[in-house]
Amino acid sequence: MARALLPLALVGAFLLVAPPFLDLGWQNALINILIASLFALAFNLLAGQAGLLSFGHAAYFGVGAFAALHLMARIEDGLGFPTPLLPLAGAAAGLLIGLVAGFFATMRSGVYFALVTLAIAELFHSLAPHWQGVFGGEAGLSSMRMPWGGLIFGSLIEVYYLTLAWVALSILLLWGLTRTPFGRLALALRDNEQRVRFLGYNAHVTKVIIFAISAMFSGVAGALQAISNETANYVLFASGVSAQVVLYTFVGGATIFFGPAVGAVIFTLFAYLVSDLTRSWLLYQGLIFVLVMLYAPNGLGGLIHQHLRHRGQLDWPRLARPYAQATLGSLLVASAAIFLIETLAVVFSRDYAVARRDAGGGFPTYEVFGLDWTPLSPVPWLLPLALFTAGLWLVLQARHPIGALWQRVRAGSEPGVNPS
Template identity: 35%
Template sequence: MIYPPIAMDIACWALFAVSVDLLLGFTGLLSFGHAAFWGSSAYVSGLLAVHVGLPFPVAVLGGALFAAVIAVPIGYLAVRLSGIYFAMVTLAFAQMIYFIANQWRDVTGGENGLQGIPREMFGVDLSDSFVFYYVGLPIVLLGLLLAWRIVRSPFGRVLVSIRDNPSRARALGYPVDRYRLLSFVLSAFLAGLAGGLFAISHGFASLQEVYWTTSGNAVMMVVLGGIGTLWGGVIGAALVVQLNDYLSTSEFDGIGIVTGSIFIVIVLVFRKGIWGTARDLLAPRLKRKRPGGAKSPGDDPAPAPAPDVNAPA
């Protein structure tokens, strides 16, 4: 049995992982700075709920829009690079957001965090975790639906072509940097939805939300589930969150050792992640059952190759 607070955490982290996969798996850009969007939305959503008294869905949407807005200048500077250079630039901006959140104590609470975030919607108290889960879950589902629609659209197909061969995409007349920037902003918006809902669910926003390890956790979830599969991030999030919860309640101190070992095993044994490996194993059987071997409408786009972080800009 999964308790409602853990289920809500899984849902939020799943949307966050999907937002990272939209950029990594379908655009070919590895970001270590998505904690900036998850965390900034967490703070903004909390501030809107505490000081303005907005219903939590409106506060979460406001936080996500703020994340998308700050993603525009960050993405404008970062998408001109690729590989390790892109990853380091996004990491640098994320650390800048972390420094601002730490120093602006009058607004963010500094090391004490932003506390007492209410869970209300139009005057109705949603402090009960079970009730809040079912009220907040539609926000996550809408975010996942948006991500699915993006990758299944012509825009998503262009992103895959840019990921596979940006030079050819430029030769065909596609403005590669503009497409990358739009993908970056959309990814930040989805990450903001997840971060804002996470802060409202916990009633608290801390510096941990904007720290770089938060980005690393999301990337790990994507790799565990399968890069470029979209839904693999959901599986990775469920695995990591439940494992962390089980180990912490067991009073085990070496959580990082266990999660790191599992990560290494899955990367070595399941090179395409859990979802990607399962899909490849089932694809021949499903194809034989369809007349003419036609693809079903639910088939994912071409899986992403392993990102080359050492590629030149």
């Protein structure tokens, strides 16, 4: 138990101590990471815990944001409401809309449930630009954080610690819920809904409650987003926001409680660090999702959990070499893919088309990674091919010894089986 809590304690210590020593960019990135993590964990209560995959969870995230902004505007007008409790507005709005939407959506299951949730989110997305009084039309709503209790909430670090407190409390409540009999009932509902009905439980009511709780915590995340940005518009209801939380959850691992938070950290940091370097960052994000689903279907969090679970059984000295070989091979394959994508992005860009026209229809040199390349030269095409081939060979060479060692571990985990 102590070993399991140690990583959480280290992460918590970092989140408490480090932010004052970071610049504003990193403080804002940490706020976005915390909000994305809460949103992903709230979504996973529905998708991972109860097995109800929603494609429209942006609806409750957005509703929470607008509810918080309306309350912020009332506080500006003189309402004596504590600013640190603003996320309660998002929680209440998410819970209310979640109860109504969940009642209808959970009448169906599987792909039909997913399509109903998507339709509800699209309804908000199409309605928001035209409902001026509630959503502010296309411009959205804006408001200011008002001082309270000696805190002015004018600096980003104060907003960060407010966000951290609410995210920590929400995660604690979500974790506690999974340990209750109701949380166990949600798992049973995911595994065998028919048996839950035979045991005398009302499956529809259970699913509505789970849906509403998930929407409530999504509303808290949306409210924290509104407090941080002091503005929101109809884009929060877009399908891209719903898709993003699905990526967080399944890349991180829907079967592990903190798995979605791992995915949220990875993708939020990826966007922060890479989006300014290349226009193709969304393509890379999609490739990461595809590769994880193909080769680590339990997510990166599930992969980490599997290694921690069998850490005493794994032959680490024998694993070190093939793991290092596979890592090097993967880096070479990734380098080849990045080089080729960036090359094609330049060659097929509008700017390069203009350069070709100015050059009289020829193929002028272009710059990638600080070096000049000629499209008609074989080098920019053979280089990624060579890197890909070498990397793939290394990965394939490492695959067999890794598989053999893990097979021994799995055989040793089965009762009555001698791993030798």
